[in-house]
Amino acid sequence: MKNWKTLASAAREVRRNTKYGERERSISRLAQDKDINTIRRTIAVLEFLDSLTASSPQLAQALDTVPFSLLQILARWAEMDPKSAMKTAHKVLAGEYSVRSLRSALEAARRANEGPVRNKRLVPSKLFLDAIGELLGGRVTSKPRLSPAILGRRPIDIELRLERAGASPRRVAVLTVGPFTDPRLYAKRRHETLLRALGVAWLFDDVVLALPEPIAAEPYRQWLADVQGIVKSSAARDGRPNVHVLSTRHCTAKARGAGK
Structure with a gap:
């Protein structure tokens, strides 16, 4: 996704500075042709990279070259298990994962963390x-x-x-x-x-x-x-x-x- 950081930054500012009842409408106007859930995912990825910049700036900088499709899976992984997500991020940088295999690995990690459903x-x-x-x-x-x-x-x-x-x-x-x-x-x-x-x-x-x-x-x-x-x-x-x-x-x- 091109220019996703610019879009995510703008949407995050709208979310911070807009009352709850107006928030979704304001973000939808900003999103234009994009689904609002897509905008939420860009914000989640941006916040993931921001938090990573504070704890591991070199890794965060390296992830700037990673496609958004992989970053959003890593962001979801970090919400569940930050330490494991960082290890996985290094493997992503090494080219060990495709989008499909990374998504499968995340689902396997979730099942291991949460117990049976x-x-x-x-x-x-x-x-x-x-x-x-x-x-x-x-x-x-x-x-x-x-x-x-x-x-x-x-x-x-x-x-x-x-x-x-x-x-x-x-x-x-x-x-x-x-x-x-x-x-x-x-x-x-x-x-x-x-x-x-x-x-x-x-x-x-x-x-x-x-x-x-x-x-x-x-x-x-x-x-x-x-x-x-x-x-x-x-x-x-x-x-x-x-x-x-x-x-x-x-x-x-x-x-x-x-x-x-």
């Missing part, structure tokens, strides 16, 4: 449970289990027990979102899913929404951030619902939520 539902791995503990500032001390049926159906996917030093144990509900074959479903189901999470928050100390893709997770976090002010000013409840968003592709990242 059955019937397209998340089966929690240790990495996933550790990420929830990091997100909530504690440690998961119980085996994951399905919650009991309430009103004839289970309102959540997984129930956990979390302990913090010097505090009472907390009941944590996990709602998995996806994975979807059609990525547009993350946006279509966003409001319904988040409102459901806010409702479940009345029954649990914390609610975690687990999404497989960082790109899909960010609008969910932003929605919660926008709602935060409304919840603060509401007289209907003394506290705030503790709802958080976790990307299962990037388990070491600290996510934001309305309860933070």
Whole structure:
């Protein structure tokens, strides 16, 4: 993709300086004939290279010669496992990967990191449970289990027990979102899913929404951030619902939520 850095830099500035409700329209105007998801990928690659410049400037400079199609796969790899991504980047520079083989290697690494997925539902791995503990500032001390049926159906996917030093144990509900074959479903189901999470928050100390893709997770976090002010000013409840968003592709990242 020609001039992708220029486009990504401009789109990132729009994202930083535009209100959430106007952001997608502004980026779409900037993108012209390109799909908005393509623009998001260019931003992700630019931020990957920026972070790499800080930690490994020589590698970042060398990657400037690598085609965008390979860089975007490396950026996704870095979201999941930065150290492994750097090792893979050196192999890319050595010409060991095509786009197809690099994509296959990324999928294999994901499966190894996340544990098995059955019937397209998340089966929690240790990495996933550790990420929830990091997100909530504690440690998961119980085996994951399905919650009991309430009103004839289970309102959540997984129930956990979390302990913090010097505090009472907390009941944590996990709602998995996806994975979807059609990525547009993350946006279509966003409001319904988040409102459901806010409702479940009345029954649990914390609610975690687990999404497989960082790109899909960010609008969910932003929605919660926008709602935060409304919840603060509401007289209907003394506290705030503790709802958080976790990307299962990037388990070491600290996510934001309305309860933070």
